[in-house]
Amino acid sequence: MTRTEKILIYILSFILIAILTFIIFGKDGFRNIAELKKKRDTIIEANEKIAGRNRKTARIINRLTTDPEYIEHIARQDIGMVKEDEIVIQFADKKEILKNDKE
Numbered sequence: 001m002t003r004t005e006k007i008l009i010y011i012l013s014f015i016l017i018a019i020l021t022f023i024i025f026g027k028d029g030f031r032n033i034a035e036l037k038k039k040r041d042t043i044i045e046a047n048e049k050i051a052g053r054n055r056k057t058a059r060i061i062n063r064l065t066t067d068p069e070y071i072e073h074i075a076r077q078d079i080g081m082v083k084e085d086e087i088v089i090q091f092a093d094k095k096e097i098l099k100n101d102k103e
Helices: 003-025 030-066 068-079 094-102
Strands: none
Touching: 003 030, 030 068
16 A cells, blocks of 8 residues: 555545544434424423413313303303302301301
8 A cells, every 4th residue: 555545545534534423423414303302292291281382272262162061151150140040158167156256
């Protein structure tokens, strides 16, 4: 093997090592790809949660626009509304009773 061939082999080897190093550790290398995959998986998981909440909200909106019984249920539960002919009976809270007994 001549001196020129040896130098050529060394230069090509150096270039090959440099290219492989850049592929592995460069800006768009394998390490970055792994980080991007983790970020992608996190974003996909967040999107699935948001999509689930959107579906639930769409069902509630649909029921609020089409289901009078559901509207009545929400009005009674969340707002505390009652019908005209109903009687409301309120019970004292146990904590209040115990507090009054101690005094």
